[in-house]
Amino acid sequence: MTVHFSVLIVVVPLLSSFLVFAFGLFQRRVCFPATVAALAACLVFSAGSFRTVLTTGRPVHYHLGGWAPPWGIEYVVDYLNGLVLTAIAIVSLLAAIYARTLVAREIPAAKHPPFYALFLLQVTGLFGMTVTGDMFNLYVLLEIASFSAYALIGMGEGAAPFAAFRYMIFGTLGACSYLLGVGYLYISTGSLNMADLRQILVPIYFSQALMVGLAFLLLGIAVKMAFFPVHLWLPDSYTLAPSCVSVLLAPLFTKVGAYVMIRVLFTVFDPSFSITLLPVTTVIGWVAVAGILFSSIMALAQGDLKRMLCYLIVTEGGYIGVGIGAGNRPGLTGSIFHLLNDMFMMGLLFMAVGAIQAHFRTRTISGLTGLHRSMPVTAAALVVGGLSVIGVPPLCGFFSKWYLILGAIEARQWFFAGALLLGSLLNAVLFFRIFERCYFEAPHDPAHRKREAGVKADRMAMGELIPMALMAVLVILLGLFSGYIVQHAIAHAIPPGV
Amino acid sequence: MMEFIFGTFNYGIYVVLILIGFYGMMAKNNLMKKLIGMNIFQWSIILFYISIGSKKGGTVPVVDPSLHPAIRAVDYINPLPHVLMLTAIVVGVATTGIALALLILIYRTYGTLEEDEILEVLKK
Amino acid sequence: MTHSPLPLIAVLFPLLGAVLVLATGARRANLRELCTMLASAGQFAAVLSMLPRVIRGQTLTCTMLPLGPGLALELRVDPFGMIFALLSSFLWIVVSVYSIGYMRSLQEHAQTRFYFCFAMALAGASGVALSGNLITLYMFYEILTVATFPLVAHKETPEAIRAARKYLVYLLGGAVVVLFAIAATYCLTGSLDFVAGGFVGGSGSADLLRVIFAAFIIGFGTKAAIMPLHEWLPSAMVAPTPVSALLHAVAVVKAGVFCCLRVILYVYGPGTLADLALWTTLAGVVSCTVIVANLFALTQDNLKRRLAFSTINNLAVIILGASLLTHESVRGALLHLPFHGFMKITLFMCAGSIFVVAKKELVSELDGIGRRMPVTMAAFTVGAAGLVGIPPVCGFLSKWYLCLGALEAGEILFLSVFLASALLDAAYFFPIVFSAFFKPEQENPGAGVKEAPVAVAAPLAVTALLCLSLFMYPDGMFRFYTLGDLAVKSLFGGR
């Protein structure tokens, strides 16, 4: 049965999302356990397929419908997407368990079945985008993930539908330009399978149709990845989305976009092309440098905690861009490892912010006084997440930043290294402003007395505390075992020829 | 020069349609017009894909024994873009479905579909 | 190169202490204080147990986490690291006794957080002392910075929070520059392990090596408070006295100097520095710091700020000693590190006890305090005399070797810098001692002896006596002299 794991990863969440919707019509309480069961199954599938890749050392190829690659759709699980699959499975499972009390609080009861159906559909799209080896199939799953994201964001109240609509306009623009890119690729080569494309593309690298195709492809992926110039949709949509939705979307959606960029630049196109022949990666690197500086400063300027984290996502995308820009082994190791770490770090931070918004009834940074007294675990989670994003050693953020800086220096790109360092400094100022507000409040500060006497954050449900604590432990473990992960998984994940 | 124009006028048309759709999406104030612009944008890409598959003298890609006992590819136009575009049509319908649902929600909360009026309400 | 878990135990004790402090919490204060004491005693015992083997020449290593090719979180105990580890672990015992007395007598708030961060800071300091390569050093360096941030902002007044913010920006800025330097070294040499006499020689172009060295010195220099980057130290005096004692004598600034010396001696090494002619510029910058810090100290009226500038001066003296790259000057620097720690902590504890008893902070208010607090002011005199370099106190020994080293290097200019620093020390310490003993008191003259509580007075008496005993038997309990000798031999290849 294990040979079918790589397709079950997409089929099981797809089927269970519709089954959850059907059962939800009769019995609303069954939705949550069914979702968690489906996500647990996906975790088993992704971990199983990744383990087979690790043990056999060769990627797993799965021909859908028995058709051989150039004709049929092929699902490939290799070192790179095995890692990403397992990370998505873990983060989405924890997000589902965490979001339970928030769903009960934020989503009207009649909409629970559709919410969980869309939740699973979103996870299907993410899994599919990671595991597929076919360019057009990737577009279809990209759209599945995007629809469910639009609908999930639209479920919020107030300005959420409006933000969802603007996000849809931007997202469709991105997806259509990806489709156009695939069209041009198809004209030039006649094939859609990634491995097949790599061989066919080599002799025709400098044909104009291919250049235009690559440009459209990268534009589409940049929109999905919220890369700097085209990231405008992210802050509004993720801030206005209900926090049970942003806990799933924020860590995963943009990171899978980053994974697709690495896949396109280094597996579909030969690394020698995208690094030396046509300086694609250097351009990406320079844009990422601008992105890091811009979004770090924007994050500093925000008063709203959640909007600040959204700009942080754009910064993290910038770090991955710089890793790709360096275009050498340590740089790429850094960006792949940062992609992995960022899923857990952002998951942890958005869980903490969701809990603060739900129980402490505030989202502005100035309203956080006395947080450590009424919500100690959330404050600790915020500290662990913040320190990891800054890059304080034993946590995972440091090691990925270490490889990024190594890559930038080895590529003699001093501005890249400078941007990375300045970025982590700006993040430090950003987060310590929050820690100050959470932990130190002057004893004679009037707000302190009101906070003490007035609102007492109600007890956080265990269902929220455990996933947050687990995520914090994962962030620490990722840091401690970074050497192991890099040597055994990421070292092989880097496509040959970098 | 002439055969260049006739040879690639389909690309010309699809580029014009894309620009119209793009203009509609970006410049129009009314959200419904933005949606229409988005649809034009999507459908122009579908036109682009279909025009890729066409061959001179090829017929509809349905097996017709009267043409030639064996199936020769030259007789039929390339069916793959058509299949791909089936999916893209479904995607277009789904996007429009969700967009209309969101527009209903927006209209219900703000009473208008003009973007500047909504932004005014949001600013307050 | 023997593998043993002892260094890991030495680093884990403070972490264990921190967790226990957090667990016991505010309700059971006595139990919490007991945990701190046990942790500090345990750490000192672990470090002491490693001493005989290090004396016999074994270097104990313990690999915590492999991180990749030529990269691992690894602890290695060598004579130089042993000196700093002994200093910080012993002084932690002294300071924790002192802070229990201090915090109790002033009924400070949030004491659990205080002791938790104190223990974490000590974990960082001992980690820095025992780390075997640059990346482990960087990890504990960051932990030290983050752990001491809440300590500096302990009073939570807007002024304290501003000082903590400045503290953080300086130190994290320095850490970021150091990260660049470490990554560049790893790029050039492929390994980060410390090698006595340096491992970077000739691995890259000369000016790239110079840039990396400048980055190292700027990064670690912020924590060692070298002059242009020293702003955070005087403004961090707003913290309670045990914290400033920790900051100055025990952990933070000492770690900065320790890292600078690690880079100068164990990453670049005397040979490479001489070839790159870097040591002259370094010596120049540092001697300016010495002179300017002393001049600033003369003008400060606040006692703790004056002591802060005296620390900046002494740290610069240590780095100057190391940068002269001669036998005796390096030995003098290695000895001045612990001796200055003992002397400076005595002075700080005296300042604290004066604040606890007489609520006085300014030097101008200290007239006739000697008669009212004889023990405290006697200890203060011993510490001050040591810093100036007057024989009966251990300060004389290290200043002696430093001057010998300057002569050995044939640099009369730097010899005069050492002497000028001693002279200026005298210029701003002896007025305090003189006014304390020989001037009449302003308010209620003739009031009887009003000494600080025992928990506050005892530690500073102990350290004062230690300063004296270290002069008589420099190789006594801590065997600093032999450790210094071993380190110098390994550095200069037994010449």
Add this chain to the structure above:
Amino acid sequence: MTKDLDNVVIKTVSRILVPFMQVFSLYVFAHGHGSPGGGFQGGCIMAASFILLGVAFNLREIGKRFRERNNALMCVLGVFIYTGTGCLAFLSSGNFLDYGTLSDLLPIDSIKARYYGMALIELGVQITVMAVMLSIFVDLVTAGRGEDAPEDTE
């Protein structure tokens, strides 16, 4: 009422047209292999017949024939059929959707198995598309209130 009069023409024509549309949609679905057609187009035509009914008469007509809950279940049923046939291939150790390998389970050769597999898939697609198109139409017209929409919506 004049409004009712000219409605008669539409009503009678649609009453005649609807059954033929549904038969034609089944024809299109059945001949998906050899001629242009298949599940998607058949489903659309079937949904169009119901929508014509709703437009010509009023939404009650659709509601009478197709409860909203049933409509949702039809969606799920369609997807279940599609993925179910795909998973059937697992039994005979074929890959997902490789219903050609069903021949060693069933007494038919692989070409026939592929034919019937394709037919099952098309059936699933037909049902889902019909149900989804209908539910989009009903939700949009009643602005999301579904069946309990007030009487005024024609």
